Amino acid sequence: MSGFRLAGLLRVRRTQEKLAAGESAMSASEARVARRLHEEARAVLGAHQLAGGGPAGWAASVAARSALRGGLLEAQGEA
Numbered sequence: 001m002s003g004f005r006l007a008g009l010l011r012v013r014r015t016q017e018k019l020a021a022g023e024s025a026m027s028a029s030e031a032r033v034a035r036r037l038h039e040e041a042r043a044v045l046g047a048h049q050l051a052g053g054g055p056a057g058w059a060a061s062v063a064a065r066s067a068l069r070g071g072l073l074e075a076q077g078e079a
Contacts (some may be wrong), residue, residue, distance in 0.1 A: 041072055 004010070045068055054062075 014023065045069065
């Protein structure tokens with residue numbers, strides 16, 4: 001008998017493991033980017049100041065902030 005009879009299968013298995021590790025690393029990288037973008041968006045929304053201009057300006061600012069928050073929640077899949 002020469003060599004390990006299932007050596008080809010072992011090579012395939014190792015190749016699959018390497019591919020899976022690469023995909024996992026890619027997913028982790030994408031998750032880090034998404035988290036960073038999410039944190040930046042939250043910081044921008046948190047720093048939003050209400051506009052002046054009386055009741056109409058206040059209502060417009062509240063509506064805009066609500067729309068932005070809704071978009072953020074929808075992007076997160078929470079809406």
